[in-house]
Amino acid sequence: xxxxxxxxxxxxxxxxxxxxxxxxxxxxxxxxxxxxxxxxxxxxxxxxxxxxxxxxxxxxxxxxxxxxxxxxxxxxxxxxxxxxxxxxxxxxxxxxxxxxxxxxxxxxxxxxxxxxxxxxxxxxxxxxxxxxxxx
Numbered sequence: 001x002x003x004x005x006x007x008x009x010x011x012x013x014x015x016x017x018x019x020x021x022x023x024x025x026x027x028x029x030x031x032x033x034x035x036x037x038x039x040x041x042x043x044x045x046x047x048x049x050x051x052x053x054x055x056x057x058x059x060x061x062x063x064x065x066x067x068x069x070x071x072x073x074x075x076x077x078x079x080x081x082x083x084x085x086x087x088x089x090x091x092x093x094x095x096x097x098x099x100x101x102x103x104x105x106x107x108x109x110x111x112x113x114x115x116x117x118x119x120x121x122x123x124x125x126x127x128x129x130x131x132x133x134x135x
Contacts, residue, residue: 054121056133061117067103068110077105 051058071077080103082088082096104110124132 048125051121054124054129056129057117057121057124061114064104064110064113064117068105071103071105077103080105 051061071080079096080100082100087093087096104113120132127135
C-alpha cells in the first residue's frame, strides 16, 4: 500500500486495512449481493509523522526520558530498584512496588521503552486517546 489514505473496514469488530480502490470494489460487489453489513469505515492517514493526534504517547515518552534524567542527576536510582528479599520481606518497603516501573535505571532501558511508546502512537490514533490511556 503506497502513500495516501488507507481505509480500515470494520465488520463485526474485525478490522481490515485496505487501499481506497480495493474498498470501493468490495463495497460495490457486496451491495449487489447484499451479503455484507458495513458498520464503520474509517479513513486513516497512516503516514502521519510525530505525535500528531497522539497526546498520551507524547506525554509518556517525555515522562520516561525526563524522569530517568532527573533520577540520574539527583543520584537516587537506588530507590527505584526492588527485590523481594530484602526490600519487601525483610524491610517492608512496599512503596517500592508503586514507583519501580516509573523510572528506568540505564540508557538501554530508556531507549527500548521510548521506542515502544513511540511505535504505540499508531495504536493511540486508531483507538483514540481516551481508550488508549485506559488500557
